[in-house]
Structures are given as structure tokens and as C-alpha cells.
Amino acid sequence: MSVNKVILIGNVGKDPEIRYFENDRAVANFPLATTERGFTTSSGQQIPDRTEWHNVVVWGGLAKVVESYVKKGTQIFIEGKLRTRSWDDKDGNKRYTTEVYADNIQLLGRKSDNPGSNGPSNTMEQQMPNHNSPMNQNQMPNTMGHDDILGESSDQDDLPF
Amino acid sequence: MSVNKVILIGNVGKDPEIRYFENDRAVANFPLATTERGFTTSSGQQIPDRTEWHNVVVWGGLAKVVESYVKKGTQIFIEGKLRTRSWDDKDGNKRYTTEVYADNIQLLGRKSDNPGSNGPSNTMEQQMPNHNSPMNQNQMPNTMGHDDILGESSDQDDLPF
Amino acid sequence: MSVNKVILIGNVGKDPEIRYFENDRAVANFPLATTERGFTTSSGQQIPDRTEWHNVVVWGGLAKVVESYVKKGTQIFIEGKLRTRSWDDKDGNKRYTTEVYADNIQLLGRKSDNPGSNGPSNTMEQQMPNHNSPMNQNQMPNTMGHDDILGESSDQDDLPF
Amino acid sequence: MSVNKVILIGNVGKDPEIRYFENDRAVANFPLATTERGFTTSSGQQIPDRTEWHNVVVWGGLAKVVESYVKKGTQIFIEGKLRTRSWDDKDGNKRYTTEVYADNIQLLGRKSDNPGSNGPSNTMEQQMPNHNSPMNQNQMPNTMGHDDILGESSDQDDLPF
């Protein structure tokens, strides 16, 4: 009776952080930026570009692939779902963080961008969606303090799209 | 260079709140629940259902349609994008809230579910209507030659979902 | 490097046809109608509603659930992928049919629509995407001759969406 | 009451064909390939890669952007809808062709992949620009406080995808 789906294409803001748990279970976290192009309204008002940052979480085997192949700057496609978890801040206040749990990741860019293409021919898709373990709930709040600026990316700013 | 898309099907948690601004611009807010079915792991662990709550925001003409036709309990499809905004709490701490800005909403279920359904034939989409040129219409009158009647569908009535 | 995704919400045009193979593998086929609302152009031209028919194919365990719970008239959400297969018509000409291979189906409508809700609490999602078996390629062309009319559905036609 | 959505990421198979009509209306057509990775089944059977070809149709202003920036080999993201049209072949038989009508296209890959990239900063979307009210902008200047630079990303260069 329900659908909860997120589809993103953007650039990874910093190298993913990977943590391993006792049972060799892994989780990767990284910020992803999507940028909406600005425009000029009919009344002449300039609306600037707007960058949105998404907290991406990846579990299991897919996290290990992320560890190997996703880095700061990588352009990726993500399919996943939204999840908001709560945690207590240092003042004892309840805080909420919304994350994108990815179950499919595609690295974008052409072959010529990826000279060292000798890794696994992996579609990076999870066979079994991870349900929320209790451990999951207890985790620290993450990836809320990125220190990247995507605005300066003159590398991509003169693309027409 | 970017995609930021959310697709949800769920149930509205409470009647939408609508606010109007000076220029007759409207915004609607409501919570939407999506529920993931629980399951039993291979090791026998019971994973319960998990409900996710999404903060939905709707601007402009679509907000007015929401005001008329969406209410607590309504099952809807939403297409939109993620946006995280910050605000300062009473202790001066920066807080973040992630919302889903809807630009397409579809009411689901049968007519009998939607009592107030006498309004405009509105696709509830914030877009230019698509490219139905006359030529297009002529090429494809009714593409595959169906001649049934899909009305009075009391036949959904023994479905388990 | 690739994404091939289809998302549909529509009404099933006729009862699904289910076929079973030797290894208890099942496949279900049915037509699904999506209807785009007509509108009036700025120049006053009337653009009528337009119904699109999709050939939906469902494999494996999901096909069995379809057999039990999907019927003519059912409103469903489908997530799947596009696949075009070829076959030879009686004159020896190569023909092509594009189908939507569903890997997630959600039945829509409210509880009150589904009084007999005693079936499996099934999210109707395939764990393993079906790849194309040779048998698959040899199948007969299907679901191209529906005999339903969705246009007469006065049951849904006065909905505002 | 309906949703008809297609999301593709793939490679353009040949240079788009553009046709112009009397009223300066344009349409672009091109094939797009998506490739599903092969795999080995649990019983040891080798399933090869499988490439799917999609007929993409683009109308209006977006067609002109396609003319300028999309060519054979380009990796693109497409959002659109399915449409099946019929035509009569030379033997008078009715034939059907399913096409993807694109209403949003994003060029993927880095600038260096897109030599002719000196055109308009165009999001290639057939929609009204979204609801960036000034208020919106003021509420969320740069939401999460990043201060990195994501440019000169030569760091994609050893990815296997």
C-alpha cells in the first residue's frame, strides 16, 4: 500500500565514511549535492542556483563498493528511500535527521573518465532491502557538517544543462 | 546536471494546513505516512512494520486543490523534490527540517472514496500540459483497440491490500 | 552505468492471464491503462483525454500474487523496466512489442475497498530481477488485443484529478 | 488518477534527427541504449549482458537543445512518459511502436565530455520553473554549511564504471 522512493543524480561532497560492525556488516555515509539551476522570473527577478545536500546511507555489500569506488566529486545516480531518525543532542533535545537509504547506485560518466576500469562489473544493487535494526537507531547523527563548496565548481558551471 | 526527485504513495496523517499570502499565493502543509511491511529474517527475527512520516509542502494553485480535496486519511501519490531548510529553535540552535515539495499529486482510490469530488478536472500538476499536438492525436486514436468498460469496479473488494 | 525504470499508476484492463511452466515458474500478463487528462490550449483548442495501454509482464512469485489479487478494474502502482521483444508474424515479418516487466506492484485503494483482507501481507516485490531466459524470447506475442473501453468509466470521470 | 513515467540513463545510439514544422515547432528522435549487467545464476548458468533500445522523442524547445548538445555516444538521463502509436506498414498491417516522450533531459558526465558546451544554462525541462520564492531562498541560504570545493574533479578517474 506504500511507496517511498528517492531518485537523485548529483555529486558526492566528500569521501564516504565507512564503518564496519562485528558481523562484517558495513555502512557508508556521504553527502550528495544536487543543484537546481536558477532562472529569471517573468518580472525580472533573478533566482540563483540552489544546492541541496542529501545525507546518503548505504548498507551491506553496496557500502563496500561505495568504499572502493565513490569519492568526493564523483557524479552518481542514487535510488533509495527516505528515512528520518531521531537522536538526542547534547542538551537532551530530540533532533531529527532525514537520510536517503540507497539501494541502487550507478556511477556516471563515460569510460574515458574511468581509466582504471578493472573493478567488479557491479550493478551496485541490493538484493534485500535493509530493514531498520535497533543498532541503526542508536547511531550517531552523521554527515551534517560538510565542508565543501559546490558553488565554485567552475568545472561544471559552463555546461548548458 | 542534477536530479532531485521523490515519489511517494501513502496516507495523509492530518488535514492539510493552508496559508495564504498577500498576493493570493497559497501553501499547504501536511504529513504523509508510508509504511514498510515487516518480515521475518532467515534467522527467525521478527522485523515489525515501519512507518515513515514525510513533511509535504505544496505551493501555488496545487495548494488550493489540496485544500479542497485532500484530507486526513486520503491515499495519495506524490511526485516532488527534497528540500532541507534550517530554522533557529528557542535555544538559538540551528535546526534542520527536510520536506518534500510536491509538484504532482494524484488522489488514489475510487470515486466513492472522494466525497467532495465535484471540482475541476485537474491533473494537479505544476507543469505545462504536454505536447498533444493534433497530429499526435490523429496518429493514435485509441492505440490498441480495447472495448471493455472499466466502471463500477466493485471487483476490488476482496483484495488484501 | 544504466537505468531503465518505469513507474505507472493505472487500471487493469482485463483479468490477468497466468501461465505456468514446468519448473513451477509463473508469468502473468495484463494490460494497464493510464489516462492523461485533456485540456484546452491557450488558443482555445480542446485536447481530449488520452488513454495509453501498457503491456505488463510479471514473473515468478509476484505473478502468483497477481493471479490471486489483481483483476480487471484494479487500480495498481507498478514499478518495472521496459523490454522490447521481437516475434515473427504470420507473414514472416519481424514485429516488436514493448512490455513493462514489473518487479514491484502495489494495489491501491483504501481498506474499505478491500473487505476480504485476509490474504498475505505481501509487499509484492521481487527479490531478484528476472533476466531474460531464452524461453522468454520465444513466447507468443501477448496482450495486444484488449477489448475494454476505459473511456466510458463514468465511475471515475467526475473525479477532479 | 494516473501516472505514466519513465526514467532512463543510457547512451545515445546515433546522432538525433531533428525535424522542424511550419510553426517553428521541432521534434527530435534518437535511440537510447540501456544495458543490464549479466550475471551467473546460482545453478551456474551464465546470463549475458542485455541491451535495451528505447525510441526517444523530444518536442519543442527541448528538441532544439537536443540538436545542439546530444549526439551519438552521449550519456544522458531522461524523464518522460510512454506512448504507443500505430502506423500502417506497406502490407496494410497495423503496426505499433512504443516511444519515450522525454520532458526532462540531463547530460551526464563531466564538462570535458561535452565539447560544444557553450550554450545556455538550460535545465532542459519542459516545466514551469519551480517555486523559489524569495522567502524560500531566505529561509535556506545554504542549508548545511558546506565549505569544500568540488571542482577539478580529476578524481573520478579510477572508477570501474
Added chain:
DNA sequence: TTTT
């Protein structure tokens, strides 16, 4: 007919 693309791409990896």
C-alpha cells in the same frame, strides 16, 4: 545503433 550506444556504452562498459
Added chain:
DNA sequence: TTTT
């Protein structure tokens, strides 16, 4: 706070 919804729904099944």
C-alpha cells in the same frame, strides 16, 4: 498523525 495515516493506513493495512
